[in-house]
Amino acid sequence: MENCVFCKIVKGDLPATVIFENEHVLAFKDINPLAPTHVLLIPKRHMESLDDLPESEAALAGELLLRIKDVAAKLGVTGGYKVVSNCGEAAGQLVYHLHFHILSGKKFVP
Numbered sequence: 001m002e003n004c005v006f007c008k009i010v011k012g013d014l015p016a017t018v019i020f021e022n023e024h025v026l027a028f029k030d031i032n033p034l035a036p037t038h039v040l041l042i043p044k045r046h047m048e049s050l051d052d053l054p055e056s057e058a059a060l061a062g063e064l065l066l067r068i069k070d071v072a073a074k075l076g077v078t079g080g081y082k083v084v085s086n087c088g089e090a091a092g093q094l095v096y097h098l099h100f101h102i103l104s105g106k107k108f109v110p
């Protein structure tokens with residue numbers, strides 16, 4: 001996806017502070033942190049949001065959740081973090097490449 005900022009980060013065309021990377025996923029610090037810990041975890045392959053995650057990608061879905069857990073451990077926030085994925089405009093999604101916010105160090109409701 002040519003104009004997708006997160007695809008550019010995956011390709012190395014835009015800089016990011018990478019926390020974790022494997023064949024399928026990439027985690028990097030949010031450029032505008034809303035909490036003391038604010039990391040984004042994305043699939044490397046472009047898809048717009050959770051609505052765009054196909055049934056056939058169950059393995060990737062599991063990979064995303066398991067690596068979120070690992071990244072939380074690497075950040076030292078196990079047992080005290082929130083995971084958020086904004087899906088669509090009404091939910092406040094700004095970047096249309098599926099991503100999960102990993103947030104810790106501040107209280108958010110809900």
Ligand code: 5GP
Nearest residue numbers: 005016028029030031032086092093094095
């Ligand atoms: P959304 O509202 O789509 O769930 O959140 C998108 C997030 O991506 C925002 O928290 C924003 O700060 C972050 N973001 C947008 N552009 C960049 C970028 O170029 N680099 C990084 N590291 N984060 C970005």
Ligand code: ZN
Nearest residue numbers: 004007046097
């Ligand atoms: Zn993308």
